[in-house]
Amino acid sequence: MAPKRTQTAVEPEPPSAGDPRHAARATRTAGRRTRSLLLDGASRLFKERGLAGTSISDIAAAANAFPSQITYYFRTKEALFVEAACRDVLYVARAAEEAALKAQSPRDYTRALVETVTATDSVAFFAEALTLTRRRPDLAPLVERTIERLRAEGVRAYAGQIERHGWRSLRDPDASSRRFWALAVGVIVEGHAIGRSPEELAAEMLRVLGDQATTNSTNDKLRLVGSEEASSTGSEP
DSSP: OOOOOOOOTTSOOOOOSSOHHHHHHHHHHHHHHHHHHHHHHHHHHHHHHTTTTOOHHHHHHHTTOOHHHHHHHHSSHHHHHHHHHHHHHHHHHHHHHHHHTTOSSHHHHHHHHHHHHHTSSHHHHHHHHHHHTTTOGGGHHHHHHHHHHHHHHHHHHHHHHHHHHTOEESSOHHHHHHHHHHHHHHHHHHHHHHTOOHHHHHHHHHHHHOOOEEOOOHHHHHHHHHHHHHHHHTOOO
16 A cells, blocks of 8 residues: 655645735746656656556655646646656757757767767657657647757757857758757667667767768868878878
């Protein structure tokens, strides 16, 4: 028998008769915190056990909440699954963009994105949500919005790097962003199915992506050519 849980701070705070506006804000804050805790617990359990192997009571226990709160905030376990997967993939996209900000070359930029995305199982989790929407078309709008946000934020980040460094993109930034995420889902789902490691996933994705942009600096190209010649002849550039 599951241990009996006591009321905690996760529960919405009671209204205050003295200041209704403060009470409303406190209730909204408590509600957001409850949703966040439920999503945190659900994400971990779903990735460990899958949708079928995770119960509403399991998620509630992980969040120190009540099963009724899950149905209140998310309606169904499937809706919670999709929202958790969408949130996870947006988090990993943000982490990838932050890692890529340090890149000083187009190849380093692509490598930082790829290594961050393939280091977690968030994309595979999101792919399961994509599959689930075939049986639950009512959940498709959230997935569609997430895909559009991934693409839009990818375009913004990529275009910013191109402008910052003066690179020349080999494709339209929008096409590059769409291609990146389509390949990420395909390569990662396939890799998980055949047991590839994160390092193997990254290597395969980099191979399929190829070069995304080039530098425009003639001086850099001359310096690189000179360095290659020097290394082959043993002389100074």
